[in-house]
Amino acid sequence: MATLRPLSDDEASPEARAVFDAIRTARGTDFVNAFWRTLAHDPPRLRAVWEQLSAVMAPGALDPLVKEMVYVAVSTANGCAYCVHSHTAAAKGKGMTEAQHAELLSVIGMAAQTNALVTALGVAPDPEFDAAR
Amino acid sequence: MATLRPLSDDEASPEARAVFDAIRTARGTDFVNAFWRTLAHDPPRLRAVWEQLSAVMAPGALDPLVKEMVYVAVSTANGCAYCVHSHTAAAKGKGMTEAQHAELLSVIGMAAQTNALVTALGVAPDPEFDAAR
Amino acid sequence: MATLRPLSDDEASPEARAVFDAIRTARGTDFVNAFWRTLAHDPPRLRAVWEQLSAVMAPGALDPLVKEMVYVAVSTANGCAYCVHSHTAAAKGKGMTEAQHAELLSVIGMAAQTNALVTALGVAPDPEFDAAR
Amino acid sequence: MATLRPLSDDEASPEARAVFDAIRTARGTDFVNAFWRTLAHDPPRLRAVWEQLSAVMAPGALDPLVKEMVYVAVSTANGCAYCVHSHTAAAKGKGMTEAQHAELLSVIGMAAQTNALVTALGVAPDPEFDAAR
């Protein structure tokens, strides 16, 4: 089920295939997942999203594994099953251990629970938390 | 605005005050934020949530600062302003630098963007991502 | 802060004021809350929403208090602070006790937690749960 | 599709199997659904989630059927298909009639609609709804 069909290498335009190649090189694998193959209908956007993602997820002040775990957390809260699966796989590829995965799940579940409690209680922000004062 | 009023130390029951004291000791500050003061209407639940949170957020396979950043990410995606503010403050308290905060924001924004694209495209999960096969 | 201004009785059209009066009669109070006063810019829609809400929330196979608690639960998960406050007040007006409120909060928090765990784990539905088979 | 594989009885550790048995006894059925089988990778967390859920969903100030319906409502708003299916099945198991299910759906749909209207209108909370004043 899709609103736009993923494109095979043969169906993709040369510009899109160049991005597929960049993905393969960056990841050291021949596998290009369906998200990129679907964006390939619009090669300039495919390139823009890939470049933005590469820059955001690169090593910096945060470790790439931490970034993948944050990505899994956001994807879970947004209910994006595809993203949960692809970024959990990426986190494992970057060394996430079973114990780290288990703790990540616990934090995600805890946050979801207290987010709901806070919203249902209507707790007003403590002024101590305001960085703008 | 609240659906239940935060309780001052004087209004809280001895059982609730004991949890306030545990929070003060654990955090090394006299400040007890409104979330806990609101849960104090139901002291056993106050204790249960505090103990569950303490266990989940303790150092383990993941660093406490990483856990706070994951908490901020989930709270953002769930739209809980109070939680975003309290856990961003907690992350700063655990040493999050401005550069780390900036990268955290970029990952959260990137994830939200691709979550939406994937959902709007209806991308079907690649079998390569399935840990159950 | 609003994208459309709530209307006072004097500013509302006769058609909108008639709905205000229906709200007052149904609730046995002179108070008309800001949601209805904002919808009053579009009197036919004001009437349609009020009539749909009245029909949905009327006693039927489910008790009106149960319906208000379900409303609070949905509003919490959707992050609508106004709705959480107005329907918690309505539930109290229909007899929700403090103990019932506390249990409602626990169920909402528990559901949010397991919703997140299930999504992060990508648990595939058991065929036993399928009403369509 | 899963990020972690559900475990069969034979694959689960003795500690996890003990929780499976507790689930079977509490529910009076041999069936243990995939959520628990997936949590079984981390037996202490499996036990903790099961015990927390059992306590929260037990009869108290609210009827267990009401709690299941609230669970369905939250799960719907959070977009957790697995949870919607498992808790709708649980609600039917606790006696939810077709008419009650139909009314539950109507309240959930109505709440979602007015949640969106309130957010799009930016309606400011009426002070009358503030339990903290």
Place this chain on the structure above:
Amino acid sequence: MATLRPLSDDEASPEARAVFDAIRTARGTDFVNAFWRTLAHDPPRLRAVWEQLSAVMAPGALDPLVKEMVYVAVSTANGCAYCVHSHTAAAKGKGMTEAQHAELLSVIGMAAQTNALVTALGVAPDPEFDAAR
């Protein structure tokens, strides 16, 4: 997987079949999708939802294609895969071009990204945006 089974024409009551016929006439096709077939368990609600939808989506101050694109946007943010697919198909049926679809996706992705940034930053609304002042 469903919590309620879609009904075939033969299984539907005469009142539900009359709505199926109205849908067929309005759309100029024999195809009636599963959403309506599932609502058919409750014929008065089936009729009410169909009539409300028809009125809302009819040509007015906004073009029906614009309305379908707004519907896709909301459905994406709410994570309703069924709705994303059915309303993307409807938008294509009303003339949405590939270029329009691509721009719609870009706006949805951009909005999701800045929504997350604003929430994570806790940006306070500028008074200039307040229609109620």
Place this chain on the structure above:
Amino acid sequence: MATLRPLSDDEASPEARAVFDAIRTARGTDFVNAFWRTLAHDPPRLRAVWEQLSAVMAPGALDPLVKEMVYVAVSTANGCAYCVHSHTAAAKGKGMTEAQHAELLSVIGMAAQTNALVTALGVAPDPEFDAAR
């Protein structure tokens, strides 16, 4: 309340002020809203977000007003009050009439309602909607 403080013109770096000036020129107003002033702590990201937004929202296959209305729809479903207010103001600035605003609200509310119904019913996608087959 904010996790990062908006910067005044005097506090912003020359690189950030250059983006403020670009915003002023593009919009034909001296007013720079708090979102941009908060992003100004990280001038390269400020520039990147502004340039991405400008490109996405520019006239193309879709009219800029349609894009603003889609933005309001996504922001509503994501519960971003700031974004709802800023993009409703932008839509009004691009000519959205009261009647168009009213219809936009109706579509958003209708979509939220049927999204919830579809999710609660677990309606399986009709193969007719699959663009990938």
